[in-house]
Amino acid sequence: MDLQEAKKRVDELTATLEYHSNRYYVLDDPEIEDYEYDKLLHELIDIEEKYPELHQPNSPTSRVGGKALGQFESVVHEVQMGSLQDVFSEQDLRTFDTRVRESIPNPVYVVEPKIDGLSVSLEYRDGVFVRGSTRGDGLIGxxxxxxxxxxxTIPLKLAEPLPFIEVRGEVFMPHKSFEDVVKAQELNDEKPFKNPRNAAAGSLRQKNPKITATRKLDIFVFNLQQIQGKEITSHSESLDYMKSLGFRVSPSYKKYENIDDVIAEINRIGENRNGFGFDIDGAVVKVDNFTHREKLGATAKYPRWAVAFKYPPEEKTTKLLKIEINVGRTGVLTPTAVFEPITLAGTTVSRATLHNQDYINDKGISVGDIVLVRKAGEIIPEVLCVVEHAGDQPVYQIPSVCPACGSHTVREIDMVAVVCVNPDCPAQLLRNLIHFASRDAMDIDGLGPAIVELLVNEGIVKSAADLYDLTVTDVASLERMGKKSANNLISAIEKSKSNDLSKLIFALGIKNIGQKAAKQLAQRFGSMESLATAKEDEISSIDGMGAVMAQYVCEFFAQPQSEHLLERLKTAGVNMQAKKSEMGEKLAGLTFVLTGTLPSMTRDEASQIIESLGGKTSSSVSKKTSYVLAGEDAGSKLTKAQALGIAVLTEDEFKQLIN
Structure with missing residues (x-):
């Protein structure tokens, strides 16, 4: 296929994929199977990789994410993204109606659900998506x-090529997506998002769009900010028109001519909140006619033509039946309350996390207590307090024996967590393997949580070393895995053997040893053998390590199970040596702090260059800092460096230094 044929095929694939994406995600009426859609998408990916000049910013392949961003640029909103006045009772709604009728005798209202998410602006020129921004403070996002x-569900190209249109929408995370994200976070022993709104906000502000793509966010467009080439006279007309352009607009918006019907609709939405599949924290009432809105005007804070009715958080009492203990990847024991089922926010709940022993002690929780549980628009309920104690039952204590393996547990000084110290604890196996194979660790492409779970459940893999004994036959026998996928996975496992020592150290999951500490250990000791025999004082002497981290490292290597694991990995051919930099050690002994936006590289890219040349990076400026590499909009770090007399480099000066 030459360039001309490739361009023709790219245009065909783009049109086909956009059509089917709209059928599936916006109209909820798919015409082809997911498998067929994925085949077309991968064909487009392959062509764009072969001919990069054919890739357009709004290609359907952008749905899977692109290059990581260094920093988010500021956007000044031409039309302010304001907020609405909250109301909390039927009387508040009637007061609003009375105030509107003083200026507008016969108003028509639109009522729509208030989605609990993150407000964004979407801008299109000539029908093509050109920019999207967060609300920020309403003036700058x-x-x-x-x-x-x-x-x-965001159209990259509209059904009509308007000269310009800006719309406002609410990005949210559906309940199913939230549950999947939280499950993955728990498997990786990460702190899970508290609720879907926090998850949506955190996902939308990821520097790496590929991570955002995995979070399966969604959006409803609810407001027309500005438009050229079309005259719109009312809110309901704007919603209908935006829907015709390809946007998903507010679900179930309806028009009413009196406040009684408005109140009835708000109550109906509240009673059916569980049926939406995403969080709703209220309902919005807006005057429909745009001319009427102009007449009503606005206060310094809110428009006078709309209010947001907020549903109260639901709280109910129930009996605590038992407390279950979950063992995480790092051995942390987490207590979970199991209580008599209750209905909150339209769903039945019977479990809530109790976090740790301090949380239990502070609330004085005992099995058999009557507790107050809240689910304020959140998926994960919480125990607020004890309403009635169960007789003379003592406050619950997390057990001193691991429920999964029978080993002793410890609560370390100055730490809230109770930990199982056995690295071979079966409850930790799945989480350990997921971490071991993750991108920042051994980076085994294709070995995600689902495949790891299949391998563990089938009894094929019982330790990280077993991964290197896998055969194509082993993998191909798994559900949903064909021979091609099996071959790809075995190749990825083989490739991981050549990783730098720092990635293996991080993959081992030593407590409190993150990526940066793993790199420092690899650089300082040079080999796994040297690290395994290092003394605590040798490790703690490394800048930024400290006595506690040194203790965890030494305790890990002192375990017989750790020695056995490392011997098996070495026998399998996994690299145990730190790779020497091909670029030399020009920056050895120097510490850099990076701040601001650099003209031609991200801060991550600059950090990698510094570390490849033997230097170190730090997040804070101190007397030990050698240089501060400062870009545009550098803040307090630059000010502190100037006060301490530390040399400040521009990107050009940095390039001169390394060259």
């Missing part, structure tokens, strides 16, 4: 275009 392109 952040450019998150690359991340918004990964949301499949």
């Amino acid at each position: 952040e450019d998150v275009t690359a991340n918004l392109r990964t949301i499949r």
